Amino acid sequence: MDAVEPKLVPEVFDTAVVSVALLRGPEHRLVYYNDAFRRLFGPRTIDAPAAEAFADEQAAPFITLLDQVYEDGLARQVTSPRASAGTAPGAPGPRYFVYSCTSVASRHGRGVLVVAVDTTTEVVAAERAEELSQQRQQALERYEALVSAVSQMVWLLRPDGSMTELVEGWEDFTGSPWRPVMDQGWLELIHPRDTARLVQAWADAVAGPPAMFEATFRVLTASGEYRHVRSRAVPVLREGRVAEWIGATADMEDEWRARLRERLLARVSAAPGQHLRGVFAAMAEAVVPDLTDACAVFRLPDGDGQAAEDVIATRVASAARPGLPALPALHSQSYRVGPVAREVIDSRLPRLLTFAAGHPPDGVLPDVSVRWLAAAEATSLVLVPIVVDSAVVAFAAAAGCGDSPPPSAADIALLTEVLQQAQKALRDALEHQHTRRMALILQRAQLTPAPSVPGADVAARYQPASTTAEIGGDWYDAFFLPDGTLALAIGDIAGHDLTAATAMGQLRSMLRALAYNSNRPATPADILAQLDRAAEGLDVAPFVTIVLVHLVLRADGWHAVWANAGHPPPLLIPADGPARYLAGRRADLPLCVDPDTGRSVHRRTFGAGDTLLLYTDGLVETPEAGLTEGLDRLAATATAARHLPVEELCDELRRVGDRRDDIALLAFRPRI
Template sequence: MTRIGGTAGVPELEPEVFDDAIVAVSLTAGPDHRLVYLNDAFRKLFGPRDIGARAADAFTEPNAAPFIVMLDQVYADRIARQVTSPRTTEGTAPGAPGRRHFMYSASPVVSRYGAGVLAVAVDTTAQVDATERAEELSEERHRALRRYEALMSAVTQIVWLMKPNGEISELVGGFEEFTGRPWRPMIDTDWLEGVHPHDRGHLLRAWEEAAADPPSFFVCTFRLHTASGEYRHVQSRAVPIVRGGVAVEWIGATADIEDQWRNRLRERLLARVATVTAADDVPEAFAAVAAAVVPELTDACAVFLLPVPGPSGGGGPLTATRVAAVARPGLPELPPLANQTHTVGLIAQQVIESRRPRLLVFPSGRPPAGVVPEVSLSWLRTARATSLTLVPIVIDSAVVAFACAAGCADSPPPGPADQELLGEVLHEVREPLRQALELQRTRHTALTLQRALLTPTPRVPGAELAAHYQPASRTAEIGGDWYDALLLPDGSVTLSIGDIAGHDLDAATSMSQLRSMLRVIAFDQSMPHTPAESLAQLDRVADGLAIAPLVTAVHASLTPGRGGRWHAAWANAGHPPPLLLPVGGPPRFLEGTAAELPLCVAPTTVRTTWHHDLHTGDTLLLYTDGLIEVPGTDLADGMRRLALRAEAGRTAGMSLTELCAQLLAAVEDRRDDAAVIGFRPTAVAGVWPAGWT
């Protein structure tokens, strides 16, 4: 068979041999690609073009630019090229048939016009009905097929012919060189051995659908084992040759598309990794990392977080916590994340110390002991794992975690390209993971500061006093809430609760300053203050020192009196109102006649002190909005829910400590930190101060 290429000793191409071909053929000549020949099939597919015009002037469609570039390349290096994925013409040229789909190739040739490029396009639009297919089975189609075979021999593609009974023959060879396996004349189970186990079912289903009555165009992408020992993605396309409404044979081509497939996969994975930036905490960030690589690169992926500062710290065995795990559909259910630490095995330690990935291959369902925790090993056995790839995750020159990717259900081990891409994806998430880890460290610092300042409540004779604080469910929401209780020398008690705008370390620091200043103001009895005056003074100092942008607070003074009664006086600076649970009535909120401004807004505003008497068994609760605020609901609904829960707890005979803990535990998916402090008179405690009756 003569290969057309324009080299010495090769006859010139006579383009007229393609006059009756059913594939579209065009011929250009010279470096500016003058159009010297078009056949009728070309005009039917793309519309008429001017003979003698430059290709750039003849093909002016917006999507024709890649075709012009291909002409330049083929003319320059004399290497044939093809486009195997469908392209589309909208049929905007005069006389064009409308929107059509096609594939094309370009080969260097020499004709009577000199050196040029022969372009062949195949119409891949939906097949015509059986009658038209039968007409296409004329002798002309066979001649065109042989011509197309000659052109395709210049490119890396296997062209084959298959009969309905599975007999298959190569028209353009290359199978044995590509796979390292001899060509088999029959499609059978032995032939399928070379197909990746996970792709065999997909390949068979695609063929059955194409071969169904009536037969249709077949296209399938799958992995084929190569002579190098790894799998590469190939794409097979075939059309039926129909006689009398029956497919008598199939003509098809199989091309290596590994590079294109991997480039598209890399783009998809890196785009998916962008979701890590939306993670609110470290486990969520690592879960997004694991989800990004499953199932395209691995069947399952788990991430193990190392303790700060990492493997270089302290003595004793190195431990890690499994913070994320994802598996593809069809595998056994993963064990739940229990936030338990596990000793890191020797192989994982070597990966951490060397900062290099490690691939372990083993018999199906028999992973080596000690690589991952026993709970993970048990799952790997059940999932019939065959390989583990351990990849260190390095941030700021320190290994903060390692990923363990598993091939399961008898999967072949990943090839070098898969391992390289897995490492690249994990490398790309360093910055968002760094941000998540830094946010976690900031949260831990703020929480430590906050809890250090929220001291235990004092013992108050004649009353029960309890307080609880709970950080938010989400990493960012921490640092702004506080409570305080102070027993004064005269036997009275001050209660305070507040919330500072912001949920970070700055908010926690501001909280510590405001809490301390209010304690000083309340304790200084040389110049007694009402609650309103105490808040007004705090407002002026906080504003003058620019401690915080916005603060809400309730400050109350509780004075013991006759018969176990306590007198409550309080002021409210833009905070949710106190909740009273009276012994002899329904719960109610102690709201003033008008809401007053938060602190740090208008420091000269006049504030009001409100009063109420508490009797033995009454319960007074001060709380922050994290206890009543639920996204998407009205704040009044949250207050009603709080009152109902508090009343139910009091009715159930809960102690004040139990009641405060129960109120915090009842809030699901808390987006904000929350605090509550409660006061309940229990017995006779002294006398009323002078002036009160």
């Protein structure tokens, strides 16, 4: 930092253990050097330009470094070997130094402060121990790291606990005077979350074997905001004992924030885009606890609600750091947004609210969320709009709790950026949700209610898959033919989403037309053969399974005739016996495989109380179990529930299926 008035008194370095020199002006005239410098480099002419004071061959890069620091005021350091002209003990040969040059102002005017640390002993010791150049570089870098922060604050800690600021900067950074001892007053400037960790780390360093101390923590600055700093210190040994610690503290907020930003953006970018709630959950979890103590995401209705008087938002995801109260369940979390949230939605700008600990304002969030904020001793709340393709689809509420300070403008900007980073995943999830909705609308429009059948009960159920990717292929139908025959059909079309739903609608209409308009009595096998040729020729679907049943009431009961094109077999649930499958001697091929294949006809008579169940594979197939196990489970459940009315029976049986796939059921039970 550039000094605006002379502050540095070079004589403070007279007894310093490191070599220090001060040069002034553009010629870098030498105006001061301490005894440690003289012992290492020999006497130099005071007020001589650097080109004369340091005239040896190795000085040219050093003078170039001085020019750069004097010109732009930026501190620099370099590690370099050079010959020593002083009386320092040691074997002959090159010595190794770390030079740090800092722009300063003193009574001599503007100039450059040079700190040189002799690292020869460490380098030679490493070479002798390992005989590897890597050890030498590590030793040099260890000391280079120490003096790299000279442009900020350098301090000396003595055994009695007193502290001296060798290079000033603490008061400018914090707005508080330098304290000569690390007491409670000094610790009050440290972030409450970092105090205990910092104190323990320092205690461990002092109590353990001599080694470099390094810690990163937050300090309250003169602007009222916390910034991350890094402190490094090394023990100075005399006669094998620690005589003092010399350390440096540097502002590293920009570096810390850049690393945090990179980490958070990578985390939220990895959110999968299949399920909207999953994306919102990943967004909330990405910012906790690094950026906020708790975060909840509230979904808005389609169209972001800007045209509606009342906007209903629903909490769909939340996360909180350890140590806070358990989060409330996600159910019953819809509420009518208040003026604050509405302002965030309309303006598309974040809004910060601060309040007394545990006293959040009413109406900003649902009552259950407000009660949680009170229990968590929340002190701040940031509402951030989540925008996808110019539409506000949700907003996030990030809370600071306990001793956490309110977020700074930089914190809010980073929070907003991280939440917006999920654009692609959100867009994909929204597209999947829209596709799911359209497929369901189309599919349900085709799945008409079961007709009223004299002398029998008919019930149907359709349960969409819990995953968007599995919706669209299953269907059922029940209708009367011109001669009074009841036709029941159930099937499954390969494919999902709108493609399968559209093909289902076409195939259903074709089946109805072929069955209804037949010029001669046609069996289900005849109709499926015609449907197979039409579907193949018109390229309606790549693969279709279907069961078609004709039911006619006669004097001795209901007579059933059916054909099965590759579909799971119908299930007979007798009124007084175990359920069993009605499988033919051989399975016919699905439709759209070989239109010229022959189709089999099956016949059966049903009595009063018997139930014929048609179903799709989602009821019996799961990734975890085989088809046989699923069929056995369905038959056992049907047997146990056969006494239920047919509507209740369907509700009971659909619970057997895999929620990850579509399920369609069609049940027929004669009453006479």
